[in-house]
Amino acid sequence: MSRSTNPVGAEAAQQHPRATRREPLSRERVLSAALALVDAEGVEALTMRRLARDLGCNAMALYRYAASRDELLDGVVETVLAELVIAPDGSGWEDRLRSIAHEFRRLALAHPRVVPLVVTRPLATPLGLRPLGTVRPLEMLLAMLVDAGFAPTDALRVYRAYFGFLYGHVLTELQELVASPEESDDLLRLGLHRLPPQEFPYVRSLATELAHYDGAAELDQGLDILLTGLSGHRRPRTTVG
Amino acid sequence: MSRSTNPVGAEAAQQHPRATRREPLSRERVLSAALALVDAEGVEALTMRRLARDLGCNAMALYRYAASRDELLDGVVETVLAELVIAPDGSGWEDRLRSIAHEFRRLALAHPRVVPLVVTRPLATPLGLRPLGTVRPLEMLLAMLVDAGFAPTDALRVYRAYFGFLYGHVLTELQELVASPEESDDLLRLGLHRLPPQEFPYVRSLATELAHYDGAAELDQGLDILLTGLSGHRRPRTTVG
DNA sequence: TTGTGTAAGTCTACGGTGTAGACCTATAGT
DNA sequence: ACTATAGGTCTACACCGTAGACTTACACAA
Structure with a gap:
């Protein structure tokens, strides 16, 4: 953000609407x-x-x-990610991961066209050179996990598994796009009628299931699997009651 | 650079273009x-x-x-995905999923700059309108899972969890890009020295672990979690092995 | 032979893109 | 009153995707 005037002098923030045609850029x-x-x-x-x-x-x-259009795109990602609120303390790390996951999913559904940017932009830039807002979730999650008793190395592993899963889920869910929402027939809604029947029998037969994807439920099931798996494989140093 | 390849003049009329006509396009x-x-x-x-x-x-x-540049990009994705070989029968579905996962990872590492396209392009196009080569892995996996005894609906769920996990893993692994591979210090290699120390203590302290990511091992651990989770939650109709 | 249809490739042109660099202009500080 | 500067504009350049008309080269019918 722009460095504001020093608190030394009186705030000279008198802004005359005359001076600028529209409110100033920022x-x-x-x-x-x-x-x-x-x-x-x-x-x-x-x-x-x-x-x-x-x-x-x-x-x-x-x-x-x-500085450039690319930086603008990074800024968009940062703006969206800034909305990701990390659940406050008071609950166990598993519940917090659950809550963050649903929060992340909510963001993805609220800004579906930003998701490609979110998952793709980091591939072009080494970790340390990324916009700070992009690295902040990593830091916050590491802090939370260490706070919950994980050794830093394990915290990193949990983070990787967790965020990888999250990215994957969101991508999978967003892929279930309907071609024509007004169409009543599931096969037609997904455009599946264009697939050669003899080559794609299963995809076509699953039209209904493909058209109705309960993302929240599937996310929860995935989290169940992931979290029990993580608990079983590497335990925190201290048991969190 | 002359017309050496095709000395016969019967059907070798290829003089006009400035560059020598190579084998025809396709x-x-x-x-x-x-x-x-x-x-x-x-x-x-x-x-x-x-x-x-x-x-x-x-x-x-x-x-x-x-037909367009976009279709060209789709074609690139298709070309890469066509390399994905589904392991032959003879082993259980879990082993086959393991093998396919490693195969997918191999492809991603072989074509890192295509990965953004692979995970991103499907978001723009409904399932039925995608290039066939893109839908084929879905069909093949469904066939395999049903063949292994899963009910089609469960097969779809397994597919979603599995491919979501796979996408996520690959994205996570590719994100661990080193800024300057020649640098010996891990902190510098990832550019982490540019992060404010007081705001990013954990990320900075994990420089070594971030710089050395054993992707194959992490993939295997993830597969362990996922597959045991999947086996536990929903069993195939018939017990295999 | 000649004619003709067709597929492959070329040429030109149009409206759009990111952005470098010079320029303008109103204000703040001296 | 002078000037430095921050915010915004203007112009220009090289490049982009691609529509549409054109040029070939060749297969094949008459």
Whole structure:
């Protein structure tokens, strides 16, 4: 964020609406407009000129707040991830992981067109060079797990298994897109009628199950498997009652 | 660089283009060149003009073999996924899932820059409208699981959990990118020195573990958890072995 | 032979893209 | 009053995907 005026002098924040045609730009305003645009029309719609138009400014003005389009995309990811609230203390680490997982799923469903960015952007950038907001969930989860009694190394392993599972679940759930929601026939809704019947008998026969995916339930089942597996394999140093 | 390959003049009229006409284009040739380009320089390097240059033809010629750049990307995904060999019968479903998982991981490591496409492209297209080569693994796994005694509905659930886990693992493993492989210090290799120490104590302290990720081992541990979990929760109709 | 249809590839052009660099302009600090 | 600077604009460039018309080369019927 921009460094505000020093608290030494009187706050000179007198802003005259005359001075600026519209309320002034800011990184936050730019990023939230960018997120809105991606949510509404997808990543490819986020161009500098288009975003500038939405904000009522010149395209080049955006470069004061993001060094490039790529950094803009990173900023969008950061903005979404900042919404991920880590459940407060008071419950065991398993319950907290459960809660965070559902929170993450909620975010993914709220911003489905950002998900590709979330899972993909980190692949291009080494950990230490990523936007801080992207690394923060990792740090917070490690802290939580260590706090719950895990040795740091085990905490990292749990984190990896857990977040990998989470990414995978979200991707899987979002893949169950319906081609034409208004269509009543499940086969048609998913476009499955275009698959050669003799080559894809099972996929076609599972049209109904494919069309109705209870993501929350499936997430819970996965968490059951994962958490009991993690508890069984490597226990925290201290038992958390 | 002359017409040495085809001395007979009967059907060897190939003089006009500035570059010597090599063997004719084909969808396979185009896609394999596209894959090579993505492997070498990343997705953003795959432009029509650049690919055409690599193939020694005009950019517009490519449209005879792919309707658009997007379809080209789908083709690249299909090409990679076609390499995924499903283990033959003779072993139990759990062993086969294990083998396929390692095969998938091998592919991901062999084509890291294609992975974003693999996990991301399906999000844009409903199941039935995807390239057939993309749906084939789903069909094959369903067939295998049903063959192993699962009810189709359970097979689908297993598939979802399994492939979700697989996607997640691969994404997680590929995220452990080293900024500068030649650097000896783990902290520096991952660029972790740029993280504020007081805000990211755990991430920084785990530099060594982050830099040395035994992906195969972690995959196996995850598979252990997943498969025992799956066996425990929903059994096949008939007991195998 | 000639004519014709067709597939493969080329050329040109259009509207769009990210962004470098020069420029403008209103304000803050001296 | 002067000037430095931050915020925003303008212009320009190289590149992008691709529509549409054009050029071939060749198979085959007459």
